[in-house]
Amino acid sequence: MNSILNNKNFKSLSLVYGLIILILAVVAYLKLETGEYVLRMICIPTLMVLYFITSKSKNKLYLFSLLMATISNVLFIPKDLVFLKYGLIAFLVYRIITLYLVMKNSPKLTFFSVIIGSIFFLFPLLYFIILIEDSLGDSFFSGLINIILVSILGGMSLTNYLLESNFKHISLLTSTLLYTFLVLLFVIQNYFLYIRIFEPLRVIVLMAAHYFFCMYLLLTENEREEFNS
Numbered sequence: 001m002n003s004i005l006n007n008k009n010f011k012s013l014s015l016v017y018g019l020i021i022l023i024l025a026v027v028a029y030l031k032l033e034t035g036e037y038v039l040r041m042i043c044i045p046t047l048m049v050l051y052f053i054t055s056k057s058k059n060k061l062y063l064f065s066l067l068m069a070t071i072s073n074v075l076f077i078p079k080d081l082v083f084l085k086y087g088l089i090a091f092l093v094y095r096i097i098t099l100y101l102v103m104k105n106s107p108k109l110t111f112f113s114v115i116i117g118s119i120f121f122l123f124p125l126l127y128f129i130i131l132i133e134d135s136l137g138d139s140f141f142s143g144l145i146n147i148i149l150v151s152i153l154g155g156m157s158l159t160n161y162l163l164e165s166n167f168k169h170i171s172l173l174t175s176t177l178l179y180t181f182l183v184l185l186f187v188i189q190n191y192f193l194y195i196r197i198f199e200p201l202r203v204i205v206l207m208a209a210h211y212f213f214c215m216y217l218l219l220t221e222n223e224r225e226e227f228n229s
Contacts, residue, residue, distance in 0.1 A: 004054060004218050013050035014211075020046055021207045025200030036077055043207060044070040051214050057221045065097035069210065088142035095149045098213060102156050102172065105220045108163050109156060118155030121180060125151055128187045150179055168219040171212045178209035 004010055024039040048066045052058055068090045075087030103109070125147045129140070157176040161169040182205050189198045 004215075004222055007054055010050065010054045010218075013046065013053065017043070017046045017050060017207075017211065021204060024207070025203045028203050029196065029200040031199075033077065037074060040073045040077065041070065044073060044210060047210055047214055051218065054218055055221055056225060059101070059217070059221075061097055062101060062217060065094045066210075068094040068097075073206075085142060088146060092142055092146055092149070095146055095153070099149055099153055099156075101217065102153060102160075105217075106156060106160055109159055113159045114152065114155040116155070117158040118151045120158065121154030121176075122148070122151035125180065125183055128183055132187055147183070150176070150183070154180065168216055168223065171219065172216040175209045175212035175216060178205050178212065182206055182209065 020039060020043050024036065024043060027035040027039055044066055048063055051066070052063065072087040072090035072094065075083045075090065077083075129143055129147050154176045157169070157173040161173045163169075182202060185198055185202050185205065189195065189202065
């Protein structure tokens with residue numbers, strides 16, 4: 001872990017990523033749409049650069065998933081169901097890939113433990129998405145699949161943490177909890193009560209979730225390399 005946290009490139013790019021998030025949060029709060037589009041297009045690519053420079057493995061599948069996350073990030077800006085639909089599909093691709101990466105790096109997981117862990121995430125998330133079924137329209141099915149996959153990721157994250165509570169699994173669990181919290185913010189903001197401060201909060205939560213998952217993957221790769229050396 002120390003080899004990553006002490007990496008100068010990692011620390012510098014983490015700082016840049018954090019600054020972009022803060023500026024994006026302010027822009028989102030002020031509703032400067034052009035600036036928000038620009039910053040959303042460079043925010044996750046900054047994380048891609050961070051991962052590419054820091055990682056020795058350079059997982060191309062993960063980099064592709066971040067490209068999908070960038071596309072979804074931009075498509076979520078317009079308040080239009082068509083853009084929402086394609087944004088959810090792009091994010092679904094990102095979610096499937098990240099789920100695969102966690103499964104690949106979690107040999108201790110069992111089917112039963114993941115199912116039990118997923119229940120804690122699935123029921124509240126299903127409740128939220130059913131509440132907004134009519135508002136989602138054609139995007140409901142994509143949203144439902146995303147909810148199920150996030151719940152499975154939650155079950156895997158929770159099980160990994162209980163089996164081995166190191167910083168790697170804390171990062172993964174933190175990322176999953178942030179994604180779960182993001183669903184709650186999305187539902188409240190768009191379909192129940194508009195609270196302006198939620199706009200920058202959603203930006204910070206989403207980008208932090210991406211960052212902690214990237215951290216998890218870097219720590220996993222670093223651990224594997226130390227084991228094989």
